[in-house]
Amino acid sequence: MSATVLQRRGWLRAMGLGPGSVLAILLLSLGGMLGLFDLVLSIAHITDGVLESKNGNTVLALMLVFAMATLLAAYYRHRREALLQAMAERLGLALRAEALQAAIRRAARRDLVAGLDLLGDVAAAQRFVAGEAVAGLLDLMGAAAALGLVFHLHAGFGWILLAGMGATALLGLVLRRVAGPAAATGEAELAAAGHELAGQLVHADLVRGLGQLPALLGRWQRRHEAALGLADMAAARSDAIRELQMLVAALTMMGLTGSGVLHVIEGRGTIGLVLGAVLLGQFALRPLAGLVQHFEAWQAGTRAWARLRRALAEEAQVTARPPLTEARPGLVVEDLGFHPVGRDQPVLTGLGLALAPGEVLLVEGGNGTGKTTLLRLVLGLVPPDQGRVLLDGQDTWFCDRGTLGARIGYLPQDVQLLEADIFTNIGRGPGAPAELVVAAARMAGAHEMIGRQPLGYQAPAGTSAGLSAGQRRLVGLARALYGMPRLLVLDEPEIGLDGAARQAMRAAVSQASAAGAVVLVATHEPATWADLAGHRLRLEAGGTFEWLAGGPDESDMERHRAAAG
Numbered sequence: 001m002s003a004t005v006l007q008r009r010g011w012l013r014a015m016g017l018g019p020g021s022v023l024a025i026l027l028l029s030l031g032g033m034l035g036l037f038d039l040v041l042s043i044a045h046i047t048d049g050v051l052e053s054k055n056g057n058t059v060l061a062l063m064l065v066f067a068m069a070t071l072l073a074a075y076y077r078h079r080r081e082a083l084l085q086a087m088a089e090r091l092g093l094a095l096r097a098e099a100l101q102a103a104i105r106r107a108a109r110r111d112l113v114a115g116l117d118l119l120g121d122v123a124a125a126q127r128f129v130a131g132e133a134v135a136g137l138l139d140l141m142g143a144a145a146a147l148g149l150v151f152h153l154h155a156g157f158g159w160i161l162l163a164g165m166g167a168t169a170l171l172g173l174v175l176r177r178v179a180g181p182a183a184a185t186g187e188a189e190l191a192a193a194g195h196e197l198a199g200q201l202v203h204a205d206l207v208r209g210l211g212q213l214p215a216l217l218g219r220w221q222r223r224h225e226a227a228l229g230l231a232d233m234a235a236a237r238s239d240a241i242r243e244l245q246m247l248v249a250a251l252t253m254m255g256l257t258g259s260g261v262l263h264v265i266e267g268r269g270t271i272g273l274v275l276g277a278v279l280l281g282q283f284a285l286r287p288l289a290g291l292v293q294h295f296e297a298w299q300a301g302t303r304a305w306a307r308l309r310r311a312l313a314e315e316a317q318v319t320a321r322p323p324l325t326e327a328r329p330g331l332v333v334e335d336l337g338f339h340p341v342g343r344d345q346p347v348l349t350g351l352g353l354a355l356a357p358g359e360v361l362l363v364e365g366g367n368g369t370g371k372t373t374l375l376r377l378v379l380g381l382v383p384p385d386q387g388r389v390l391l392d393g394q395d396t397w398f399c400d401r402g403t404l405g406a407r408i409g410y411l412p413q414d415v416q417l418l419e420a421d422i423f424t425n426i427g428r429g430p431g432a433p434a435e436l437v438v439a440a441a442r443m444a445g446a447h448e449m450i451g452r453q454p455l456g457y458q459a460p461a462g463t464s465a466g467l468s469a470g471q472r473r474l475v476g477l478a479r480a481l482y483g484m485p486r487l488l489v490l491d492e493p494e495i496g497l498d499g500a501a502r503q504a505m506r507a508a509v510s511q512a513s514a515a516g517a518v519v520l521v522a523t524h525e526p527a528t529w530a531d532l533a534g535h536r537l538r539l540e541a542g543g544t545f546e547w548l549a550g551g552p553d554e555s556d557m558e559r560h561r562a563a564a565g
């Protein structure tokens, strides 16, 4: 298992925090407050002196100094916030690449929402680090120091303040209990409803063409309102507790002032002492009160952080395994099984096969019998529940995608082209050698069609581009053939192609096979491909299958098992 960036570097290092920066943040947090405390104590002493000397100028000077000290404290806070902001940005940089990888994996496992949530969680973790919640937590150090000073001034004041702080902390815990779960569910539901609505953009033609927008909006509104109901309930509870917290703060201040006045009347203390205790009391209560006030940010941040850590740790378990040198070359599928959660029947059970380089397998079967699922298992896009798939000895699930991806050609049933030009799509990214791109396009029978585009290879190919469905398929085939893959997987490739394009596709398959690629074709039209295929597998509902031609040579599979272990 390879460690996540958080495990490798630790979360402090991931935020670019060395001992020096931690110290700087602590000092900036403490520095601002301790400076103020010192001044508060001086004010207390001087006030008593002024009351005796009755010198108004001293009071004015004091107020001026206090204002300056407050400004200085604000400057410290500003510096600290800038530091926290920089940390948040570094954290985002460190996590984004891993989170994106994990999100893509999840989306490939048909869990698009979890993938989107993961990216949202990176942003939420960043907001959390840079926001009020972490700053409030840091200020708690200052609060403890202020409480200590109040105890130092007078133990009675200290106990009153401690009671106020304790009650505030207790309210925080109650808030977590009564509002936390509803807020969490509301937040998740709001996000899911938003994702659902945003997801419909992909189906713009359908939504507009069939006039489905009102129905979609209605459905979204119902989900959204239900989620808002939960969020409102949590907010109402939070508001009530916040009111209580403000009452506790007022009572604490009243307690300090009242008992202070009594002390003064009884001659056991001075006005300066009371002033000092009340000012320090306010400093001590503020951070705890802030944690209650910013409870939602605190909760959302910790939840996002926990989800992110869990997801990245889960993804870190999918690490590249070294290829088995003893395994036979080509494609080996061992005892493959897939049973999605929540379904009565498996999609596939106990499939074994071995295809040498150059061999072609046709995968047949009715709708929903698992053809696409088998291809996606072979490609390592979904983890098998049982068994494994080896391409030239490399496990296709536990692999380095960068390396394996370059050896694979895949034309999905629903052709997906990136929002880029044709050249970039075929070359699988910018900067591909032009001769390889053109060779792939020629092999796919797409070169002339591309030449007829106004911008040729530079013509845009994404969803918003003007390519027809068949033209998109040809570009997709050229991308699959780019770099002459070791494994070529075509999912119902003939759909929407005219006679000439089908001929070109057949020729491409036989050329790839002659060059040593293992080829898998899922099809509803076996007659188109049968003469090219040495093996024909028919999938049945419920995970069973039948070999119509070829199939695994049992003694061969046995030899492979013995060698590969």
Ligand SMILES: Nc1ncnc2c1ncn2[C@@H]1O[C@H](COP(=O)(O)OP(=O)(O)OP(=O)(O)O)[C@@H](O)[C@H]1O
Pocket (backbone or CB within 6 Å): 109, 110, 340, 341, 343, 347, 365, 366, 367, 368, 369, 370, 371, 372, 373, 374, 413
């Ligand atoms: N991750 C998954 N979770 C739940 N169900 C899944 C998952 N992957 C596949 N299935 C189910 O497996 C079944 C087989 O789907 P698949 O797309 O493989 O069929 P197919 O043979 O390619 O169908 P068609 O010929 O219509 O394209 C479907 O009912 C699908 O819902």
